[in-house]
Amino acid sequence: MNVDTHGLSGAYAVDALTDEERAAFEAHMSTCAECPEETQGLRAAATELTYLTEVAPPAALKSAVMRDIKAVRPLPPVQDMPPAQDEPEAQPRPVTSIADAGRHRRRNPVSWLLAAAAAAILAIGGLTAWHPWDRGTSQTQVSATQQVLHAKDAQRVAKTLPQGATATVVRSKSLGKAVIITDNLPPAPAGKAYELWFQTPRGTMDPAGLMPRDSQPSQPVLLKGDAASAIAVGITIEPATGSDSPTTPPIAVLKLA
Amino acid sequence: MVHMSVVPPDDRGGATVPGNRYQPVRVGTDLGTLLRAAGRGDEAAFSALYDASSARIFGLVLRVVRDRAQSEEVTQEVFLDIWRKSARFDPALGSPLSWMMTIAHRKSVDRVRSAEASSRRETVYEAKSQERSYDVTAEAAERNINRERVRRAMGSLTDTQRGAVELAYFGGYTHTEVATMLDLPLGTAKTRIRDGLIRLRDTLGLQS
Numbered sequence: 001m002n003v004d005t006h007g008l009s010g011a012y013a014v015d016a017l018t019d020e021e022r023a024a025f026e027a028h029m030s031t032c033a034e035c036p037e038e039t040q041g042l043r044a045a046a047t048e049l050t051y052l053t054e055v056a057p058p059a060a061l062k063s064a065v066m067r068d069i070k071a072v073r074p075l076p077p078v079q080d081m082p083p084a085q086d087e088p089e090a091q092p093r094p095v096t097s098i099a100d101a102g103r104h105r106r107r108n109p110v111s112w113l114l115a116a117a118a119a120a121i122l123a124i125g126g127l128t129a130w131h132p133w134d135r136g137t138s139q140t141q142v143s144a145t146q147q148v149l150h151a152k153d154a155q156r157v158a159k160t161l162p163q164g165a166t167a168t169v170v171r172s173k174s175l176g177k178a179v180i181i182t183d184n185l186p187p188a189p190a191g192k193a194y195e196l197w198f199q200t201p202r203g204t205m206d207p208a209g210l211m212p213r214d215s216q217p218s219q220p221v222l223l224k225g226d227a228a229s230a231i232a233v234g235i236t237i238e239p240a241t242g243s244d245s246p247t248t249p250p251i252a253v254l255k256l257a
Numbered sequence: 258m259v260h261m262s263v264v265p266p267d268d269r270g271g272a273t274v275p276g277n278r279y280q281p282v283r284v285g286t287d288l289g290t291l292l293r294a295a296g297r298g299d300e301a302a303f304s305a306l307y308d309a310s311s312a313r314i315f316g317l318v319l320r321v322v323r324d325r326a327q328s329e330e331v332t333q334e335v336f337l338d339i340w341r342k343s344a345r346f347d348p349a350l351g352s353p354l355s356w357m358m359t360i361a362h363r364k365s366v367d368r369v370r371s372a373e374a375s376s377r378r379e380t381v382y383e384a385k386s387q388e389r390s391y392d393v394t395a396e397a398a399e400r401n402i403n404r405e406r407v408r409r410a411m412g413s414l415t416d417t418q419r420g421a422v423e424l425a426y427f428g429g430y431t432h433t434e435v436a437t438m439l440d441l442p443l444g445t446a447k448t449r450i451r452d453g454l455i456r457l458r459d460t461l462g463l464q465s
Binding site for chain 1: 266278295296297298300303304307308311312313314315317319320329330332334336337340341342343344345350351352354355358359362363364366368371374400403404406407408410411420425426427430431432433435446447448450451452453454455457458461463
């Protein structure tokens with residue numbers, strides 16, 4: 001057991017780790033007899049601290065939340081691990097089969113933790129955040145997308161779309177790249193696709209790629225082209241093959257600072 | 258480029274949650290039951306869940322994020338996330354509230370660690386975070402008791418432990434940032450955070 005890593009349990013419980021440290025700790029936790037339980041107890045302690053900060057939110061917030069959820073289908077309970085094609089082909093397989101561990105999860109939470117941690121470690125640089133309740137999203141999303149999400153200069157703009165869908169754009173000027181994450185966006189109409197656009201300072205719209213039709217909820221999509229100078233990201237509905245310039249009014253415009 | 262139209266309604270049909278076909282869950286039911294019911298699409302149960310937890314969640318988000326408008330935005334995202342993932346809550350991994358607060362804390366920290374948000378947050382003064390809900394509801398007395406209990410437990414920590422826990426949990430800082438802020442030797446802040454949380458856990462009589 002790595003004593004140093006073990007000692008991160010408190011910082012892990014209160015999200016005081018960098019992404020690299022979190023990945024290392026989760027890997028450690030999968031093999032540690034004490035850490036999962038300890039982390040749980042420390043999180044419970046931290047939760048008690050919120051008695052000190054209680055503030056009733058404005059009533060309008062509840063209306064907004066109750067309106068939002070009407071358009072969102074709760075995810076099904078976790079039954080199994082994500083399909084094999086979610087794993088990057090070039091990566092070596094962990095010793096324990098992820099799929100097998102997933103099937104045994106109910107009977108053996110430790111092997112499930114091991115599998116999830118192994119999947120997190122597979123991500124290049126260990127940058128992928130992992131949460132026990134987050135297994136519906138790909139744990140192996142890597143590289144450029146993750147670099148943007150974790151860039152020091154990452155800017156984040158979120159917008160709630162009508163009917164509860166949300167879109168979040170994260171842009172790193174230094175990397176010149178941007179990523180969009182949508183949640184609960186309904187499928188594009190038949191024969192159509194969501195096309196992404198960078199609005200330039202001159203006001204023109206540069207195509208930034210299409211949203212993949214089969215993209216998972218919350219899965220980040222890397223925009224094509226140079227994001228460094230863009231002043232906004234727009235989404236329009238276009239023919240499935242995409243357009244060179246927008247042909248419909250945008251369903252969302254996210255202004256970048 | 259500012260006009261925003263609604264996604265065509267004919268594409269929304271499949272995504273709408275059907276009405277609750279299960280036995281309604283009444284207010285006062287424990288959070289785990291409410292969460293499970295929410296996972297089946299029970300909006301009334303989720304409404305009760307919201308009522309039971311929103312002050313805890315919003316208060317924490319506000320404390321970390323500080324800016325009121327952003328905090329409301331984050332809180333809205335948190336509840337939407339809770340609704341979406343409700344069926345995935347696993348009681349073996351902690352209490353329902355702890356699960357919800359973990360989501361809330363993580364989202365708050367993500368928000369303040371993005372460069373844009375943190376620069377904006379400097380301009381919003383601390384005063385916002387001082388707000389408390391001095392309501393006179395039936396639960397207020399119980400809340401005061403709990404608050405006192407936690408405050409006393411925090412008082413049992415050493416100054417360094419308490420400072421480290423507060424900066425990490427309420428400040429959203431990493432343990433290395435905490436070390437610098439508290440003038441601690443590199444690598445010791447994580448130990449102070451852990452020791453502090455262990456002391457807090459034990460003083461509050463929580464199971465490990």
